[in-house]
Amino acid sequence: MKYLDMVNNFFNKVLLFLGGISVLALMLLATGNVVLRIFHLPFRGTYEIVSFLGAVVIAFALGYTQKRRDHIVVDILTDKFPDAVKETIDKVAYIAMTIFFGIVAWQLYVWGMKIMQADEVSETLKIVFHPYIYMTAAGFTILALTTFVQFLKNLFHEED
DSSP: OHHHHHHHHHHHHHHHHHHHHHHHHHHHHHHHHHHHHHTTOOOTTHHHHHHHHHHHHHHHHHHHHHHTTOSOOOOTTGGGSOHHHHHHHHHHHHHHHHHHHHHHHHHHHHHHHHHHHTTOBOTTTOOBOHHHHHHHHHHHHHHHHHHHHHHHHHHTTOOO
């Protein structure tokens, strides 16, 4: 369990770092494009690159955000339940999330394979974009791993 938690922490930190680099690249590109528009020399394909980087930023932050429990939680109903019922609901929710995000990651991977085999490229810049789909799949894979680790911690009553 401790090893799995360490692996999860490592991957979340790596993705968080890479996501931070992507945010920086996204900001530099958007800012540079705005500045160059003043001189009527905008970057071509900025919208495409910003879209790809935005998907990577969001996907790479999912696992870390889940680990910190920073997602919005609506607990109006469950707040009134006894602790045993809350724990059971949490266990069921963690398993459901693990399965759901695992399926999302798998389907993103399948979609990336189809895009790669079809040699599809982006519309404006004609760059291959299946790597961005794979990166998004990696983000959802780590999110599924994070929810699974949280399920195990909940099951064995371990703290973060």
